[in-house]
Amino acid sequence: MMASMLAPFEFLLATLRSYRRPLWPHGEVINQMHQVGLGSMITVIFTGAFVGAIMAVQVSLELRDFGAQGFLGGLTTSVTLRNVGPVLIAFLLAGKVGAYTSAELGNMRVTDQVEAIRCLGIDPIGFLIAPRFLAVVVSSFLLLLMGLLFTLLGGLAVASWQLDVNTLYFLREIPRFVTGSSFSMALVKSLVFGTLIAWISCYRGFFTKGGSAGVGAAVRRTAVECLVWILIADYVTSFIFNRLGEFFGWGGIAV
Amino acid sequence: MSANSARLKRDFRTFIDSCSLFAVESVGVLSLAISFLAMILVVEFAFHMKLVLKQQSLVPAFATQMMFRELGPVVTCLLLGSRIGASLAAELATMKGTDQLDALRSFGVDPVRYLVIPRSLGCVFSTVTLTWIAMAVACFVSYALASHAIGFSPGEFKNAMFAFSKWHDFVGASVKALVFGILIAVLSSRAGLQAKAGSRGVGEAATEAVVRSSVAIILSDFFLTYFLYT
Numbered sequence: 001m002m003a004s005m006l007a008p009f010e011f012l013l014a015t016l017r018s019y020r021r022p023l024w025p026h027g028e029v030i031n032q033m034h035q036v037g038l039g040s041m042i043t044v045i046f047t048g049a050f051v052g053a054i055m056a057v058q059v060s061l062e063l064r065d066f067g068a069q070g071f072l073g074g075l076t077t078s079v080t081l082r083n084v085g086p087v088l089i090a091f092l093l094a095g096k097v098g099a100y101t102s103a104e105l106g107n108m109r110v111t112d113q114v115e116a117i118r119c120l121g122i123d124p125i126g127f128l129i130a131p132r133f134l135a136v137v138v139s140s141f142l143l144l145l146m147g148l149l150f151t152l153l154g155g156l157a158v159a160s161w162q163l164d165v166n167t168l169y170f171l172r173e174i175p176r177f178v179t180g181s182s183f184s185m186a187l188v189k190s191l192v193f194g195t196l197i198a199w200i201s202c203y204r205g206f207f208t209k210g211g212s213a214g215v216g217a218a219v220r221r222t223a224v225e226c227l228v229w230i231l232i233a234d235y236v237t238s239f240i241f242n243r244l245g246e247f248f249g250w251g252g253i254a255v
Numbered sequence: 256m257s258a259n260s261a262r263l264k265r266d267f268r269t270f271i272d273s274c275s276l277f278a279v280e281s282v283g284v285l286s287l288a289i290s291f292l293a294m295i296l297v298v299e300f301a302f303h304m305k306l307v308l309k310q311q312s313l314v315p316a317f318a319t320q321m322m323f324r325e326l327g328p329v330v331t332c333l334l335l336g337s338r339i340g341a342s343l344a345a346e347l348a349t350m351k352g353t354d355q356l357d358a359l360r361s362f363g364v365d366p367v368r369y370l371v372i373p374r375s376l377g378c379v380f381s382t383v384t385l386t387w388i389a390m391a392v393a394c395f396v397s398y399a400l401a402s403h404a405i406g407f408s409p410g411e412f413k414n415a416m417f418a419f420s421k422w423h424d425f426v427g428a429s430v431k432a433l434v435f436g437i438l439i440a441v442l443s444s445r446a447g448l449q450a451k452a453g454s455r456g457v458g459e460a461a462t463e464a465v466v467r468s469s470v471a472i473i474l475s476d477f478f479l480t481y482f483l484y485t
Contacts, residue, residue, distance in 0.1 A: 057484070084326070095462065095466040103459060103461065107455045215455075216341060216458070219461035242302060
């Protein structure tokens, strides 16, 4: 029981230890980032824009009863940037990047390619996992930031076309609500979610068992576990940031 | 006992099996995820209410409304989309890779009718019922935790909780879950049926199912929100 609970941490440690002496071929990280990241870009842009649009509609519905449509720009951007945006885009990346990586590694495992690499005297963690881990962390982080940028554009588009909020007014309200702490929270959350996706997908993919049905199971477990851990990490980050904000007094009340 | 009723009985058994696979085994993980989501919503709305209104009395109302209208059905169905979509697609792709679909066809059995439709009905049933369960869990967790940990008094929280959320929101959430369930079932069955042979094909089909259903959920959610609530 204890050993199985520690196994993911041992895996992470082994991966991090292998960075001391890189084993992978030249340009492998860039190659992986190209494969993982470039294919996800269009999807992330679309999802980001739609998440922003959904939040703009929801927030405007909540504000309309109070006649406070003026707050729309700031509040939508703040809610999306701090919380809903990173979570929903990371959910999508868990499927697009995480499930892809875990399917690829699982396929290598069940077709004995991992064993073949070990037979050649090469550490499969350093050769296969380390470049993928790095590539998934970096590209998830960059894709999340790009998605967050597009949430802003999506919210702006819906607000000015459908909700009758002046575009310039929408933009002017943003800096009043989105303070440095909210912005750094979005950055930290993106990095944390990217690391979680990389960790879970590499771990589940690397330890796939049981033929082609096992690959399907690895993909399923990766996607579900990523989603659950993303929500848990989201709460923990929000909690820590809010406590730190109270302590240092950068709670962000700038109205 | 005609052939038709025997077939219905068999389909019903597949439906129940897939419901237990999709729904019953997801309840635990879904409740965990939704509990954290409910807590995040209360914490974040407390932050934003302080920012805008300078007081917190309406936080439970806003958080519950956001949960019912938006994040409850969407997060539930994204989670179920990963779980159901990947297992449905992987199962069908494994069957296709081992020529079981062709074997069914050679017996004159339509694989869509025999395999896909009962499982899809199970998927839709699971998304709708689990969305209800998730919303109940969310209400309970946000009440229990916010009234003890974040500094609301229990009575105050309970009174404010349903200030904005009405039956309309509940029906809206159910409609969303229904549409998302249909999308998950259709897209992942299609990914599974079009898979290539071998373990690579199974992995690709499962990934495709997860990605397509998540994208479809988020895109359709915008239009559903727009038509249901504005």
